[in-house]
Amino acid sequence: MEEAGQAIAYAEADFTEPNELFLRLLAEQRPGELSGARALDLGCGPADIVIRFLRRYPQAYCDALDGSEAMLDLARRNIAALPGIADRVRLVCDKLPSPTLAQGAYDLILSNSLLHHLHEPQVLWRTVRACAKPGALVLVMDLMRPASAGWAAALVESYAGDAPDVLRRDFHNSLLAAFEPAEVTAQLREAGLDPHLEVNVVSDRHLAVWGRIG
Numbered sequence: 001m002e003e004a005g006q007a008i009a010y011a012e013a014d015f016t017e018p019n020e021l022f023l024r025l026l027a028e029q030r031p032g033e034l035s036g037a038r039a040l041d042l043g044c045g046p047a048d049i050v051i052r053f054l055r056r057y058p059q060a061y062c063d064a065l066d067g068s069e070a071m072l073d074l075a076r077r078n079i080a081a082l083p084g085i086a087d088r089v090r091l092v093c094d095k096l097p098s099p100t101l102a103q104g105a106y107d108l109i110l111s112n113s114l115l116h117h118l119h120e121p122q123v124l125w126r127t128v129r130a131c132a133k134p135g136a137l138v139l140v141m142d143l144m145r146p147a148s149a150g151w152a153a154a155l156v157e158s159y160a161g162d163a164p165d166v167l168r169r170d171f172h173n174s175l176l177a178a179f180e181p182a183e184v185t186a187q188l189r190e191a192g193l194d195p196h197l198e199v200n201v202v203s204d205r206h207l208a209v210w211g212r213i214g
């Protein structure tokens with residue numbers, strides 16, 4: 001996703017359905033008004049979820065991190081056009097693991113569709129653990145690896161049938177790189193997060209991890 005062409009194709013695609021699913025799952029965790037709360041979005045991409053989040057929670061702030069300058073350029077452009085949002089977001093260009101992130105500082109940690117990009121998934125779980133305040137709410141959603149290559153191809157046809165080739169290819173590769181729920185459960189156990197966070201299947205192609213850090 002570091003190439004400008006990939007970033008533009010991704011940013012132009014319509015992710016309303018999964019991104020609204022993400023916001024609905026968050027609301028179901030009853031986060032309250034999040035007055036003055038500090039959120040962290042890991043792998044924010046073009047910031048569509050950040051914008052949706054800050055609209056729903058007008059008293060919250062968000063640090064949004066992504067490793068791709070091309071993605072953050074798009075995020076910057078999307079946010080600049082939105083009064084009332086721009087002054088509550090801080091964009092951070094860095095790759096996980098990021099030593100620049102504040103430790104024990106966040107009330108809420110969000111991430112969508114980052115986990116399958118990481119060569120070492122513990123990088124995400126270690127960051128969640130290090131950056132969360134005690135009691136912080138965590139919501140991590142990602143694609144879920146289909147049971148067969150045929151099922152992956154069928155998902156690409158269903159959800160990206162008319163999309164540009166670059167997006168279809170990225171979606172297919174992402175599905176194959178994604179984890180199964182049992183693998184994510186094992187990652188949480190290894191990170192010592194299993195007493196706090198649980199894995200749920202939330203659509204035909206997504207899993208989500210949520211809970212509060214003790």
Ligand SMILES: C[S@@+](CC[C@H](N)C(=O)[O-])C[C@H]1O[C@@H](n2cnc3c(N)ncnc32)[C@H](O)[C@@H]1O
Pocket residue numbers: 001002015042043044045046047048049065066067068071094095096097111112113114117118
């Ligand atoms: C599929 S996009 C998801 C973007 C956004 N969260 C969304 O839901 O639309 C994955 C993002 O993760 C970023 N990314 C991949 N590896 C990363 C890393 N190690 N550190 C930070 N960001 C990373 C990519 O640049 C890309 O913007």
